[in-house]
Amino acid sequence: MIRKIGFYLSLGLLRLMGCLPYGLVARLGDGLGVLLYCLPFSRKRVVHTNVRLCFPEMDAEAREALAREHIRHVVRSYLERGFQWFGNAKKMQQLIALDSAIDLHDPNAPPTIFLGFHFVAIEAGSMRYSSQWPVASLYTPMSNPFFNALAKTQRGRFGAEMISRADSARASLECLRRGVPVMLAADMDFGVLNSAFVPFFGVQACTLTSVSRLAKISGARVVPFVTEVLPDYRGYKLTIFERLPDYPSGDDAADARQMNAFLETQVRRLPAQYYWVHKRFKHRPAGEASVY
Numbered sequence: 001m002i003r004k005i006g007f008y009l010s011l012g013l014l015r016l017m018g019c020l021p022y023g024l025v026a027r028l029g030d031g032l033g034v035l036l037y038c039l040p041f042s043r044k045r046v047v048h049t050n051v052r053l054c055f056p057e058m059d060a061e062a063r064e065a066l067a068r069e070h071i072r073h074v075v076r077s078y079l080e081r082g083f084q085w086f087g088n089a090k091k092m093q094q095l096i097a098l099d100s101a102i103d104l105h106d107p108n109a110p111p112t113i114f115l116g117f118h119f120v121a122i123e124a125g126s127m128r129y130s131s132q133w134p135v136a137s138l139y140t141p142m143s144n145p146f147f148n149a150l151a152k153t154q155r156g157r158f159g160a161e162m163i164s165r166a167d168s169a170r171a172s173l174e175c176l177r178r179g180v181p182v183m184l185a186a187d188m189d190f191g192v193l194n195s196a197f198v199p200f201f202g203v204q205a206c207t208l209t210s211v212s213r214l215a216k217i218s219g220a221r222v223v224p225f226v227t228e229v230l231p232d233y234r235g236y237k238l239t240i241f242e243r244l245p246d247y248p249s250g251d252d253a254a255d256a257r258q259m260n261a262f263l264e265t266q267v268r269r270l271p272a273q274y275y276w277v278h279k280r281f282k283h284r285p286a287g288e289a290s291v292y
Contacts, residue, residue, distance in 0.1 A: 017082025
């Protein structure tokens with residue numbers, strides 16, 4: 001009962017945020033993020049650990065400032081989800097600029113895997129794309145069944161085919177063979193199965209190798225994309241890059257290293273917007289102690 005009440009309260013809040021002006025919601029999220037950072041919570045410690053591991057060249061003051069800005073972005077992204085889940089397509093297209101290095105209207109385009117990364121605005125970019133073109137999107141089911149059903153429905157409300165990660169291999173391959181692009185993100189630690197330990201900011205990170213195998217089986221090109229939050233409350237920008245060169249290479253570990261190297265470049269460009277609240281280094285190579 002408590003979970004259900006919490007769900008309906010959250011749903012009401014998201015609907016309200018979807019009705020308010022974007023700038024007001026963004027500023028409100030910033031303010032709440034500043035307040036939340038003053039409180040002790042476990043994910044704050046995760047952020048500090050990740051930042052310390054990935055930016056050893058920073059002094060303590062710089063790392064503190066980065067962590068504070070990141071928490072502000074995270075809280076803001078939760079409130080802005082109301083606009084993303086309940087705002088109309090026209091408003092979304094106005095607020096999310098699109099810059100693509102590939103021709104998105106090409107009827108002869110090869111099968112395409114759009115490779116996303118967990119920046120705070122990834123959901124905004126994915127929905128911006130789905131508001132205009134057919135796409136299938138992978139998602140990780142939530143533990144709360146009410147939120148899971150809501151997220152699946154709202155993320156697919158423009159027609160995106162939602163694929164649970166549990167069924168991802170078969171369903172993704174079927175979509176690619178039908179000519180439907182697949183959006184997925186592979187920069188989280190899902191365990192050592194179907195993964196390789198490769199460097200991310202010089203730290204061995206358990207990295208999924210499923211993307212390169214899917215690309216090899218389907219003959220798909222792998223096209224990275226990043227959605228960033230623009231300064232001065234101007235909305236977002238979805239950037240779609242050129243396909244990753246020589247990918248897949250036939251070497252899963254080499255492909256994972258290439259993916260992490262590309263991501264590292266983007267994180268250095270937008271350090272406060274990467275999802276440092278995730279336990280990116282949760283699993284460690286044999287013999288190494290937990291970093292968290």
